[in-house]
Amino acid sequence: MIEPIAKPRRKNPLQRTRLPTSPARARSRASHGFTRAAAEGRFMLQRCGACGTFCYPARDACLACLSAELAFTDAPRRGTLLSETTLHVPADVHFRERAPWRIGLVAMECGPTLVTHLHADCEEGGPVVMSFQLDKSGQAVAFAHPEREPPNMTDDRQWREMTADPKFRRVLVTNGRSIVGQEVVAALKTAGASIVFVGVAEPWKPFRGEDALRAMAGVEIVPLDIGDEKSVADLAADIGGKVDILVNTTEHVRAGGLLDRQGTSVVRDEIDQSYLGFVHLAQAFGPAMRMRGSDGVNSAAAWVNILSVYALANWPVFGAYSASQAACLSLSHCLRAELRPGGVKVVNVFTGPLDIEWFQTVPPPKVAPRAVANAIVSALRRGVEDVFVGDVAEDIRQRLAANPKAVERELGA
Amino acid sequence: MQSSIRTPYDRVVMAVPVTIPYVRYSIESAQWWIGHALKALVDGAGITPRDIDGFCVSSFTAGLDSGIGLTQHFGLCVRWIDTIPLGGASAIAALRRAARAVQAGDARIVACVAGDTNHVDSFRYTLENFSRFNQDAVYPYGAGGANASFALIARNYMRTFGAKREDFGKIAVAQRSNALRNPNALMKAPLSIEQYMSARPIADPIHLFDCVMPCAGAEAFLVMGEDVAASLNLPAARILATIERHNAFGDDPVQVRGGWAMDVDELYAMAGVKPDDLDFVETYDDYPVISMMQFEDLGFCRKGEGPDFVRQHDLTIDGSFPHNTSGGQLSVGQAGAGGAYLGVVEALRQVLGQAGPTQVRDARVGLASGFGMINYDRGLASGAAILAGPDA
Numbered sequence: 001m002i003e004p005i006a007k008p009r010r011k012n013p014l015q016r017t018r019l020p021t022s023p024a025r026a027r028s029r030a031s032h033g034f035t036r037a038a039a040e041g042r043f044m045l046q047r048c049g050a051c052g053t054f055c056y057p058a059r060d061a062c063l064a065c066l067s068a069e070l071a072f073t074d075a076p077r078r079g080t081l082l083s084e085t086t087l088h089v090p091a092d093v094h095f096r097e098r099a100p101w102r103i104g105l106v107a108m109e110c111g112p113t114l115v116t117h118l119h120a121d122c123e124e125g126g127p128v129v130m131s132f133q134l135d136k137s138g139q140a141v142a143f144a145h146p147e148r149e150p151p152n153m154t155d156d157r158q159w160r161e162m163t164a165d166p167k168f169r170r171v172l173v174t175n176g177r178s179i180v181g182q183e184v185v186a187a188l189k190t191a192g193a194s195i196v197f198v199g200v201a202e203p204w205k206p207f208r209g210e211d212a213l214r215a216m217a218g219v220e221i222v223p224l225d226i227g228d229e230k231s232v233a234d235l236a237a238d239i240g241g242k243v244d245i246l247v248n249t250t251e252h253v254r255a256g257g258l259l260d261r262q263g264t265s266v267v268r269d270e271i272d273q274s275y276l277g278f279v280h281l282a283q284a285f286g287p288a289m290r291m292r293g294s295d296g297v298n299s300a301a302a303w304v305n306i307l308s309v310y311a312l313a314n315w316p317v318f319g320a321y322s323a324s325q326a327a328c329l330s331l332s333h334c335l336r337a338e339l340r341p342g343g344v345k346v347v348n349v350f351t352g353p354l355d356i357e358w359f360q361t362v363p364p365p366k367v368a369p370r371a372v373a374n375a376i377v378s379a380l381r382r383g384v385e386d387v388f389v390g391d392v393a394e395d396i397r398q399r400l401a402a403n404p405k406a407v408e409r410e411l412g413a
Numbered sequence: 414m415q416s417s418i419r420t421p422y423d424r425v426v427m428a429v430p431v432t433i434p435y436v437r438y439s440i441e442s443a444q445w446w447i448g449h450a451l452k453a454l455v456d457g458a459g460i461t462p463r464d465i466d467g468f469c470v471s472s473f474t475a476g477l478d479s480g481i482g483l484t485q486h487f488g489l490c491v492r493w494i495d496t497i498p499l500g501g502a503s504a505i506a507a508l509r510r511a512a513r514a515v516q517a518g519d520a521r522i523v524a525c526v527a528g529d530t531n532h533v534d535s536f537r538y539t540l541e542n543f544s545r546f547n548q549d550a551v552y553p554y555g556a557g558g559a560n561a562s563f564a565l566i567a568r569n570y571m572r573t574f575g576a577k578r579e580d581f582g583k584i585a586v587a588q589r590s591n592a593l594r595n596p597n598a599l600m601k602a603p604l605s606i607e608q609y610m611s612a613r614p615i616a617d618p619i620h621l622f623d624c625v626m627p628c629a630g631a632e633a634f635l636v637m638g639e640d641v642a643a644s645l646n647l648p649a650a651r652i653l654a655t656i657e658r659h660n661a662f663g664d665d666p667v668q669v670r671g672g673w674a675m676d677v678d679e680l681y682a683m684a685g686v687k688p689d690d691l692d693f694v695e696t697y698d699d700y701p702v703i704s705m706m707q708f709e710d711l712g713f714c715r716k717g718e719g720p721d722f723v724r725q726h727d728l729t730i731d732g733s734f735p736h737n738t739s740g741g742q743l744s745v746g747q748a749g750a751g752g753a754y755l756g757v758v759e760a761l762r763q764v765l766g767q768a769g770p771t772q773v774r775d776a777r778v779g780l781a782s783g784f785g786m787i788n789y790d791r792g793l794a795s796g797a798a799i800l801a802g803p804d805a
Contacts, residue, residue, distance in 0.1 A: 023553050023554075023555065024541065024548070024552045024553045025553075026541075026548050026552075027548065027549050028545050028548065028549050031549040031550075056550070057545075057546045057549045057550035057789060058549060058550075063663070082565075082569055082666055082667045083565040083566070083568045083569040083572075083667055084565070084568065085561055085564035085565050085568060085616045085617050085618075085619070086614070086616065086617045087555050087556065087560075087561055087615075087616045088613070088614045088615055088616060088617075089560075089613075089615050089616070090555040090556070090561075091536075091537050091540055091555075091558055092537070092541075092552075092555065094555070095555030098555075099555075101555050103554045103555065103556055103561060103565075104565065105565045105569070105666075105667055105790060107666040107667070113666050113667065113790055114550075115550055115551055115554055115556065115565075115789070115790055116554070117554060124568075124572070125572075135553065137553070139553065141553050141554065142550075
């Protein structure tokens, strides 16, 4: 059984910050089928379309019949731990400084044998349940879990390397004025975040939920206007070295597309708040987070963006807003690549229209702010990087996979 | 005993066993080591490089050079060439291919060479760049190299067949005692079972003395017609039988046997000898557990009886079952692909009576095996050969 992890003590300022190291990153192209699965928290294996054989590792022809029809498909997760070993002297730096490290061989009920990382509660000869996770290199690895969830499951040392669990971590939520921001703060506190800094622009202006926010233990309201480069830089100078998770809850939603708007001031505002705000945050907080990717129990772990699912396909009714979200999505991929050397995940949470004032005229289903908050905590705990919240987001995801052109025409109808 | 339909290796012989003494680290290149081995072959046979018309080479560290580039490097003009990237099975494969080439008249004298250097960073580089499956599904787990893979195989074997660490230890300790008689062995200090048992863990149940030491070195031999050997006045050994098998038993969820088990009957049928007739055995010993598996798969005992077989035999040079008489890779060192050749070259010395301090008395017929390529979760390549000396 896992001992619960202890709350880390205040960091010794004289001690050198350990630089992050990465497990091996190189993969074959086919193997990124697992990266895709891990990003969404799915367990997928290649399965032969001709004979039904499940294959592993990733390959380009079926090992039973040589068919090239090897699609990644959701696969049964159960297997048996055949054999395990504890690595005391691994060859590469990343694992050597984490030794002893435990891995095993799992025979899947559906056929293949997987070399896998092990949760400490997996027992040799016993049943396990598999997942693919993104490790500190950002690439997919197999991970074996005990069949039943043991106490303190998420405190397992090897599991915590795969996730960005908020427990004992320090979080910056960038916008406490929004309902989403407030729900995110509450959810993170419940999940065990040791402190949540909440950005509020122009703090002298009162806002709904302010009293409750100020009354919450372990929550600190900080001045932050993300559209203002200096405001962001000032806050980073103050707390940048102790932000382990950053949740960008910026919300700037305005209806309208191109032709029915006069001039560019509204569009410019959207870009200033959403896109340039993101740029300000990334430049101010990103470098320190990347440096602190291996900084103990409360290492820097994740950057979370809340994006409209219309970042993926423009919805002309909110056309300019969709475009600002698409810009943020593109930038998130850049940030993901640049934070990867630190082992810091970038989590994109895609939502449909939220149940908030700015989507007043949009018919249901709409996404409750609390659902977004819960999805963020769940994503951090499970270590996934692409999450779709609510029926609309899931609907768009599936339709895009099926036929992006149909989505374009139908959203523009 | 089943009969073999394969063509015997009539009138083909092996000669001139060569070992370029190993060093732990070398600043020289693989080409330097291979060149030294070629020179020793030429000098040992009393020929010139121009007499070599077949060339078969194995190396992990020769960089961009395969066999063809090396011909120009060494001034060889050959009419038959092979580059064998089969790791620990390279020597058996080289012997098989060279022997058939000579037998068919495609070459007259084939130089079979393996040589590797060991720079400070070579080993990690080889691990990192070993194979696609290793890159995708093994190295990212901290499990680069064979230690973790064999730990998983060994642990399963122990649990399934009741092998104890002491049993593996007996193999390692016997080899060390053999190595103390081999001036070329890198391990010079005696090893006791107590030292073996109390060594530091590397990847449970693999401990320090279960592991080979990567080093630099080269090994080689010549394959030629019987008549050529006679004309050169070279003592020569006959090849009674060989087997080779790759990716056998793929459905076993974890490796408990190697490809030998598939072909062992044919090995003895072709050789016309029984396991009992062998005067010594040189198994591929990257880990003692693999040697133990080979005792089973090569017909000295049944599957699962390996631990008992070890308990009941003295595995030293003068013992009841002389095994890895040079000290094997565990005590001599693993010179990359040279590790594949170590047992074959030692077997050649033994049947020729040229093994000097490690000579098994009256050794006439012996077996050498190969095993290699941990592509993903198991060793894929296996092979074995039975050699006979001039007096057999």
